[in-house]
Amino acid sequence: MILKTILSGKHYQFKSVKDVMAKANEEKSGDTLAGIAAHNMQERVAAKVVLSQLTLNDVYEHPAVDYDHDEVTRMIIDDLDPLVFRQIKGWTFEQLREWLLATTTTNDIIHYLSQGLTSEMIAGVCKLMTNLDLITAAKKIINEKTANTTIGRPGTFSSRLQPNHPTDNLRGIMASTMEGLSMGIGDAVIGLNPVNDTVSGVTAILNTFNEFVTRWQVPTQTCVLAHVTTQMQAIEDGAPAGLIFQSIAGSQKANTAFGIDQHLIAQANQLGKQALQNKGQNVMYFETGQGSELSSDANFGADQVTMEARCYGFARHFDPFIVNTVVGFIGPEYLYDAKQVTRAGLEDHFMGKLSGLAMGCDVCYTNHMKADQNDIENLALLLANAGCTYIMGVPQADDVMLNYQSTGFQETATIRELLNLHPIPEFETWMEKIGISQNGRLTSKAGDASIFMEKESM
Known part of the structure; x- marks a missing residue:
């Protein structure tokens, strides 16, 4: 798992998956208030580059809150379909984003694959999307x-x-x-x-x-x-x-x-x-x-x-x-x-x-x-x-x-x-x-x- 990158000759090193996730987020005053946001646009882009190459399994192994101390984490992990997750755990977040936006990806297959996604994975791919990406991907999904x-x-x-x-x-x-x-x-x-x-x-x-x-x-x-x-x-x-x-x-x-x-x-x-x-x-x-x-x-x-x-x-x-x-x-x-x-x-x-x-x-x-x-x-x-x-x-x-x-x-x-x-x-x-x-x-x-x-x- 690589948590560093070089952009325009400058080295960016992140402390953890949680640090990458926070700094890859679009600017939010709450993250700034909490002291976890990227310091500038360059660092935000670097975090997105690192996040894009992490695998779904990398994030699965590093939930936002520890499994043993949080029932929400346990619910999220325990509700995961292990068969679906095994099929996709090697995907990078870049691959997941491209798959969601592909014209051939339909509602039925999204419903199937989503059973293998934890909430942190869903948040991670969200951070790599533009506003238009978010609209395009959401439009495909039908939940009745x-x-x-x-x-x-x-x-x-x-x-x-x-x-x-x-x-x-x-x-x-x-x-x-x-x-x-x-x-x-x-x-x-x-x-x-x-x-x-x-x-x-x-x-x-x-x-x-x-x-x-x-x-x-x-x-x-x-x-x-x-x-x-x-x-x-x-x-x-x-x-x-x-x-x-x-x-x-x-x-x-x-x-x-x-x-x-x-x-x-x-x-x-x-x-x-x-x-x-x-x-x-x-x-x-x-x-x-x-x-x-x-x-x-x-x-x-x-x-x-x-x-x-x-x-x-x-x-x-x-x-x-x-x-x-x-x-x-x-x-x-x-x-x-x-x-x-x-x-x-x-x-x-x-x-x-x-x-x-x-x-x-x-x-x-x-x-x-x-x-x-x-x-x-x-x-x-x-x-x-x-x-x-x-x-x-x-x-x-x-x-x-x-x-x-x-x-x-x-x-x-x-x-x-x-x-x-x-x-x-x-x-x-x-x-x-x-x-x-x-x-x-x-x-x-x-x-x-x-x-x-x-x-x-x-």
Whole structure:
């Protein structure tokens, strides 16, 4: 294993695989803050050259966190298909990149080969790709998952309706819900981040969602994004949830900071399969975001892209319905500006899809970041071209509870029209039934929430 190279007459020596991985990463303020980033572009290129010639086995033998001390590492390694890995372990990362981008490489063979890739391998090849490479490779991968409906089918572009309210007022929540649905938003999930993480509060919101969805026969899933233990108690008490949510991280220590571990999520997954009234067996909803491990001092010297890839290794163990990266939410300490957010969104989406996940993105930023709404629309359009499963639908693109900027209702509708994409089929049929869509296009009724104020459903 060679960890050195010469560029333009200058010698570059790296301390370890982890050091190469960190310095080969595109510039991220979080890596700089952690003191592990390349010092300049020349060193970054040198690290990429060294990484390109490492083998998959080199990285397999040097996980970001030690196997004996981290359950996420154990999950990633133990889930690996040994037969597939033996076929490819001698490949260099240069070879893996070229294979993924080859015009002859199809979805089926990518699915097969990905069973032999650890999360660190997925992160490694990501670091050798340009933004266009990430779009091209991700576009090939199709990951379909089924809860009440099936997400991820080719030609579809879905959205999570996020009707957050600063006081969890049910009337305010439902006003936003009705407006979003009237624009064709919410086919992935109607999911609310609650202010109050209580069983009674979660139950009240889920009951309200369920009454509305049942009355109007909306083909979707509902979820309240409280802590997983709160949701589990509400579901055990009879609350009508459609998915079970939890934020996750790429190391055991970081997950402990979230109040979770593998055993707890396995319990939640099993409860969902037993208690949720869905057609399919994909019952979990996970969220991630570059930098969370660094913020809890749980990255073990690894860069934030590698740790993010490990989130997807943790997630795929439970075969969730959906996963999304909240790409700009954590702030400029980890993603400084629009350029870094754009890169991170494309990286996360590619790594999630290569991990076998129905991958979405909360295309967002905080108000103290060097980004604006034009940047977010740019990234949303790039992701849609990359085959992104879903994005967020937030009233006016301004979350008044979490106090950050995301995508609104219009972005999803416009991207669908621009790229000839559609909602989940059952949801589109429902849109036509209530009169807000016809022949794949929104009608003049779209955006008029008063259609739901009628006493009787259609």
